[in-house]
Amino acid sequence: MPSASKFCKSFWEVFPLVSLSIVTFAARVPMHWLLLGEAEEGGFGLNFSLLDTNLINLVIIIGVLVYFGRGLVGKTLAERRSQIEAAIKEVEDRKKSASAALAEEQQKLAQAKTEAERIRQNAVESAERARTAILEETEAELVRMQEAASQDITSQQERIARELREVIAARAVAIAEDRLKSGLNSDAQQQLVEQSIASLRG
Amino acid sequence: MYLAEPLNYLSHIHHLPIAELEVGKHFYWQIGNLKLHGQVFLTSWFVIGVLIIAAFLASRRSDRIPSGIQNFMEYALEFIRDLARGQIGEKEYRPWVPFVGTLFLFIFVSNWSGALVPWKLVEIPGGELAAPTSDINTTVALALLTSLAYFYAGFRKKGLGYFGNYVQPVPFMLPFKIIEDFTKPLSLSFRLFGNILADELVVAVLVLLVPLFVPLPVMALGLFTSAIQALIFATLAAAYIGEAMEDHGEGHEEH
Numbered sequence: 001m002p003s004a005s006k007f008c009k010s011f012w013e014v015f016p017l018v019s020l021s022i023v024t025f026a027a028r029v030p031m032h033w034l035l036l037g038e039a040e041e042g043g044f045g046l047n048f049s050l051l052d053t054n055l056i057n058l059v060i061i062i063g064v065l066v067y068f069g070r071g072l073v074g075k076t077l078a079e080r081r082s083q084i085e086a087a088i089k090e091v092e093d094r095k096k097s098a099s100a101a102l103a104e105e106q107q108k109l110a111q112a113k114t115e116a117e118r119i120r121q122n123a124v125e126s127a128e129r130a131r132t133a134i135l136e137e138t139e140a141e142l143v144r145m146q147e148a149a150s151q152d153i154t155s156q157q158e159r160i161a162r163e164l165r166e167v168i169a170a171r172a173v174a175i176a177e178d179r180l181k182s183g184l185n186s187d188a189q190q191q192l193v194e195q196s197i198a199s200l201r202g
Numbered sequence: 203m204y205l206a207e208p209l210n211y212l213s214h215i216h217h218l219p220i221a222e223l224e225v226g227k228h229f230y231w232q233i234g235n236l237k238l239h240g241q242v243f244l245t246s247w248f249v250i251g252v253l254i255i256a257a258f259l260a261s262r263r264s265d266r267i268p269s270g271i272q273n274f275m276e277y278a279l280e281f282i283r284d285l286a287r288g289q290i291g292e293k294e295y296r297p298w299v300p301f302v303g304t305l306f307l308f309i310f311v312s313n314w315s316g317a318l319v320p321w322k323l324v325e326i327p328g329g330e331l332a333a334p335t336s337d338i339n340t341t342v343a344l345a346l347l348t349s350l351a352y353f354y355a356g357f358r359k360k361g362l363g364y365f366g367n368y369v370q371p372v373p374f375m376l377p378f379k380i381i382e383d384f385t386k387p388l389s390l391s392f393r394l395f396g397n398i399l400a401d402e403l404v405v406a407v408l409v410l411l412v413p414l415f416v417p418l419p420v421m422a423l424g425l426f427t428s429a430i431q432a433l434i435f436a437t438l439a440a441a442y443i444g445e446a447m448e449d450h451g452e453g454h455e456e457h
Contacts, residue, residue: 045325054409054417058320061421065318077273085267 229328239337241326246334248319249311282306282436289440294359294447298440301351305344306436309335313398313428317405317421335431336402341395345387348439352386356446367446386442390435397431 050056229240260275268276282303287295289302315321316333324331334340356364368379401424408417 043327046323047325048323054322054405054413055320056414057409057417057421058318060415061418061425062318064422065425073274077277080277081267081269081273088267 227329229326239329239339241329241331242334242337242340244326245312245315245321245331246340249308249315249334252311252315253307278307279303285433285437286440289437290444290447294355294444295440298351298355298443302436302440302443305348305439306432309344309394309435310429310432312340313432314425316398316402317424317428332402333398333428335394336398338391338395341391342387344394344435345390348390348442349383349387351439352442352446355443359447364446367448390438394431394435397427401427 228237229244231238231240231243256271256275260272264272279299283295283299285306286299286302289295290298312333312335316336321331335344353364356367360366368376404420405417405424408420
């Protein structure tokens with residue numbers, strides 16, 4: 001390790017000659033250093049040697065990564081975010097329009113309901129009206145029919161009475177004729193005539 | 203003369219016992235008879251912590267229109283979900299999103315932590331901190347979990363009928379299918395481990411040779427391959443799970 005870090009330092013000083021020195025130095029590297037950990041026999045610790053820890057290269061590569069990666073990843077993420085935003089916005093718009101349509105339809109439903117209620121009430125009313133009208137009419141008809149019937153009855157009674165009278169009269173006449181035929185001989189006739197004359201004299 | 207030294211070094215390697223060919227020493231924790239690679243645990247905990255904190259921050263205050271970290275994590279989740287859906291299929295993918303997502307996120311953050319976090323700032327008693335996935339034990343664990351997962355998926359979906367998969371489309375395939383069960387975790391673990399370790403070694407060697415600026419392209423390439431490896435592992439895991447659940451009976455038209 002010591003030789004390696006010494007090499008590194010000297011390398012740092014002659015850095016402008018890098019291309020020329022690589023070959024030379026490459027062969028000179030104490031290769032057993034490759035068996036990592038040979039020099040690390042101690043416990044835990046920190047090693048702040050810039051070159052040993054490859055810190056400069058790491059910082060550079062992290063810097064490059066952050067510099068380019070930030071743009072790329074940032075763009076991708078921003079795109080994703082805006083896509084999600086757009087999707088959410090679209091969905092929300094759709095929800096809004098759907099709820100507006102729902103409200104409208106609900107209003108229509110309420111309207112239709114009141115309309116239905118109105119129609120029903122109208123129907124009830126007209127039914128009531130029709131009912132009363134029919135009732136009245138029927139009652140009037142009833143009265144009329146009753147009157148007609150009673151009239152009819154009276155006239156029938158009169159007719160029957162008349163007929164009865166006629167029949168009775170006819171019968172009476174017939175009976176009387178019978179009686180006359182049977183009971184009216186010349187004596188009785190004589191007597192009757194005298195009686196009648198007598199009553200006429202008075 | 204200069205050339206001789208590396209060659210000597212190479213011959214030196216061959217004399218070492220096999221275990222020493224593992225790169226670096228390990229910071230061993232002894233638990234019972236087990237020797238644990240402590241540095242892997244430390245970095246794994248770091249990665250797990252990062253993920254948990256990110257998940258916590260992202261879900262702490264969830265807005266309807268996501269911003270900041272919530273937006274970012276949702277984007278990651280969408281990515282994982284699409285990946286799982288693509289490999290497993292619309293019908294079955296849902297329960298497997300957490301598994302595939304955990305694999306992807308853990309491997310991805312592990313790989314990138316190895317490439318971006320200056321672990322060498324911290325010295326530990328043995329070995330050094332690096333990406334957890336550069337240790338074969340981690341990747342083998344992940345690969346075996348994947349194997350368990352696809353067996354579980356297959357048996358849950360089809361019961362013993364899962365073994366029918368082994369003779370599809372022709373019974374001739376049986377030995378190959380059996381071999382596949384062993385090669386799948388093998389290839390998964392070695393691919394990931396090899397790539398990440400190679401990455402870190404290349405960077406380490408280059409840093410050793412030329413400490414400044416020259417390793418930068420390799421490091422950038424490392425970032426790229428690290429991400430790709432995470433993607434490959436997650437995609438393959440999802441593909442294996444999807445394959446285990448695939449319908450062979452009458453489902454051919456859906457392919």
